Amino acid sequence: MWSSDPSHSFLDPRARPASSTARQSLEHRPAALRAADAGEIMAGWPDPGSPLWNPELRWLLDRSIALVRADLGGHGWLSPGPELPRERGPAWRHLYVYAYLALVDVVRGYHRDHDIADAVSWTTLADLGRNLAVDRRMHREGWPVMQSWLTLHARGGVYELGRLQYQRGDTDIGVHIFESGPMTPDAVTASLDEARAFFPRHFPDERYTAFSCGSWLLDPQLLEYLxxxxxxxxxQRRFELEPYEEPEGLDADAEVLRFVFRTLTTPLDQLPRRTVLERAIVDHLKAGRHWHWRRGRFPI
Ligand SMILES: CC(C)(COP(=O)(O)OP(=O)(O)OC[C@H]1O[C@@H](n2cnc3c(N)ncnc32)[C@H](O)[C@@H]1OP(=O)(O)O)[C@@H](O)C(=O)NCCC(=O)NCCS
Incomplete structure (x- = not known):
């Protein structure tokens, strides 16, 4: 799709795929973008001469691509660049999306080098579309975290295997849970089994001893309600929890609101109370209590 020649700038007209191919790719292949997002992204494409792109934004796009690409194969959280005022237009709103799209060929090459099946590769990259759809539902409140999270996909740091996503690490494989209906124990077990086979096969030089997870889902206070x-x-029962520590720079109450209600700003009184979890989250906060972000692990 896009050239994988490292000297080939994304802003070079040759790097832009023919429009119909790009549209098809955007909707079906690398990113599985929903129609509204795909339309907006196509319309704001950084074509040479596009009035939506000023030289500073073009500079930032090229630098962001280079920065993420320089850490190809990395598996830590990474900020691809500054947070932008996204309401200023499609170039500002989706600058990092263009960066991730420009890196699709690069990360596909990395996947191929690790003998990773096309299906796993595309399924993993399709998280871009899922995140954009969630961000749209969140009226764009969700993006700052996604901006960093999606650099993992673009660097070969994360893989989606069945019901869960797995992040390469030093000794632990990080487990992530995406929104896609219920996570039944059978689906979780099948996915963990897939991961147990996947990592030794595709990353034989990496030695993992445990699965680990950091999440609001591991807060034992949920046991009071569910x-x-x-x-x-x-x-939760699969994990042995680490002692609770206040996480630096992370507001667990906000994370719970993000994942359960897909809003960070709606007043508690206006949040829906349809499910036992929704009622629990609101009642707990209204009682002046807080949710906790907990970390846990279990041996592979
Ligand atoms: C993780 C997740 C798949 C669990 O859903 P699940 O398998 O249905 O969970 P449970 O069986 O434990 O659900 C128990 C109750 O909580 C409700 N519930 C679970 N997750 C919910 C959510 N995100 N929003 C609203 N209600 C939810 C269920 O509907 C059920 O209530 P009910 O019996 O009144 O219908 C779901 O919460 C989700 O998609 N979350 C978003 C992703 C996420 O949080 N990832 C972790 C990031 S750190």
């Missing part, structure tokens, strides 16, 4: 047989409780 039934014993709920998927969240059963997921």
């Amino acid at each position: 039934p014993e047989d709920s998927n969240i409780v059963r997921f």
Whole structure:
């Protein structure tokens, strides 16, 4: 799709795919963008001469691509560049999306070098579309975290295998849970089994001893509200929790609102109370209590 020649700038007209191919690719292949997002992204494409792109934005796009690319194969969280005022237009709103799209060929090459099946590769990269759709539902409130999260996909740091995503690490494989209906214990077990086979096969030089996870889903306070047989409780039971520590720079209450209600700013009284979890989240906060972000692990 895009050239994988490292000297080939994304802003070079030759790097832009023919429009119909690009549209098809955007909607079906690398990113599985929903129609509204794909339309907006196509319309704001950084074509040479596009009035939507000023020289500073073009400079930032090229630098962001270079910065993420320089850490190809890395698996830490990375900021691709500064947070931008996204309401200023499509170039500002989607600058990092263009950077990730420009890196699709690069990361596909990395996947190929690790003998990773096309299906895993495309499924993993399709998280871009999923995140953009969530961000749209969140009226663009969700992006700052996604901006950094999506650099993992663009560097070969994360893989989606069945119901879960897995982040390469030093000794642990990080487990992430994306929104896609219930996470039944069977689906989780099948996915973990897939990961147990995937990493030794495709990353034989990396030695993993545990799966680990940091999440609001691991907060034992949820046990006060959720039934014993709920998927969240059963997921939690797999992990041995690390002692609670206030995470630096992370507001667990806000993260719970993000993942359960997909809003960070709606007043508690206006949040829906349809499910046992929704009621629990609001009642807990209204009682003046806080949710905790907990970390846990279990041996591979
Ligand atoms: C993780 C997730 C898949 C669990 O959903 P699940 O498998 O349905 O979970 P449970 O079986 O434990 O659900 C128990 C109850 O909570 C409700 N519930 C679970 N997740 C919910 C959510 N995100 N929003 C609203 N209600 C939710 C269920 O509907 C059920 O309530 P009900 O019996 O009144 O219908 C779901 O919460 C989700 O998609 N979250 C977004 C992604 C996320 O949080 N990832 C972790 C990031 S750190």
